[in-house]
Amino acid sequence: MSVLRSGSPHRPARTTATAAGVFLSLLSLLALLALLLGLAGTAGAADVRRAPEPRHPDQDWAGSQIARHEGTVAGGASPAAPLASVEGVDVSSHNGSVSWSTLWSSGVRFAYVKATESTSYTNPSFAQQYNGSYGAGMIRGAYHFATPDTSSGAAQAAYFTGHGGGWSRDGRTLPGALDMEYNPYGSTCYGLSPAALVSWMKDWFATYKARTGRDAVLYTSTNWWKQCTGNSAAFGAVNPLWIPRYGSSVGELPAGWDFHTLWQYTSSGPTVGDHNRFNGTADRLKALANG
Known part of the structure; x- marks a missing residue:
């Protein structure tokens, strides 16, 4: 009887402790699960915030944003052509399949x-446009629409030269x-400072020249150039200028x-x-093509 009396007080205590431990373990597991779910939700929200906005490269071409920001001369006649000039066009996927024979005739x-x-x-229309213009007898060249906030200048120049932007000394390739x-x-x-943009372009031009042996043409407007590069004069001595301005004259050039060349x-x-x-x-245009 003494054994039973001495042992009986301890059994309820062990049972209570075991139940409490299980309860605390369950609470810990629930807290951990809630924490993990919270972290997952936070990560998901962060992913949404970091997600890039939809891109529309088929709607981007040389001048697409110039016209939008700087305007055009609605209904105006084309400026009179000087004697020493050659007519050309620029096209992109938004033009689709181009009738190059019609353009040649014009x-x-x-x-x-x-x-x-x-x-x-x-x-997607590059082959028809690039090869078609060449087939019609034209001198042709390729251009790259820059997005300096998505990757380095070197990476974009390398991609360009590997996807149609190369050059050959055939007298017909700009x-x-x-x-x-x-x-x-x-x-x-x-989202880049003037110094960062200039550095990005130097990177692009250096990579292009290393891959092709040519100094590339720069397409830009004076207004954008002043606003975004601080009117840098870093490229004028080397890179031919292709300037958009929809009026009766070229107007002010960047520093x-x-x-201008184009x-x-x-x-x-x-x-x-x-x-x-x-x-x-036309002889000078061929000289530009030949390098």
């Missing part, structure tokens, strides 16, 4: 074709062109250039594509 003798944007987009204009996806200057004078010509003029004779 006097167009050169073409720039959008090849790439960032490091993930290639123009050096590639870098399209720098208003950001179609957000901040005008891509560093004493003259002028995009209308964003909606009488035939397909934006219309351009080479500032010189």
Whole structure:
């Protein structure tokens, strides 16, 4: 009997302790589960915030944002062509399949074709446009629509040269062109400082030259250039200028250039594509192609 009396007080105590332990363990597991669910929800919210806005590279071409931000001359006649000039066009996927014979008959003798944007987009109409212009007898070149906030200048130049932006000394291929204009996806200057943008372009141009042996053309407007690069004069001595301005004259040039090489004078010509003029004779255009 004494054994039973001495042992009986301890059994309820052990049972109570065991139940309490199980209860605390369950509470700990529930707390851990709630914490994990909370972290998952936070991560999901962060992913949503970091997700890039939808891209529309088929709607981006040389001048698409210039016309939007700087306007066009509605209904105005094309400016009178100087004697020493050559007519050209630039096209991209939004132009679809181009009738190059029609353009040739209208006097167009050169073409720039959008090849790439960032490091993930290639123009689905590139082959028809790039090879078609060449087949019609034109001198042709390719251009890259820059998005400096998505990847480095070197990465985008490498992608461009690997997807249509190369160059060959055949007398009919112009050096590639870098399209720098208003950001179609957000901040005008891509969220970069003037120094960072200049550095990005230097990276792009150096990589392009290393891969092709040519100094590329720069497409930009004076207004954007002033706003986003602080009117840098870093490229004028080396890179030919292709300037968009939809009026009766080229107007003020960005710092560093004493003259323009190409002028995009209308964003909606009488035939397909934006219309351009080479500032010189046909022989000088061939010289640009030959390097």
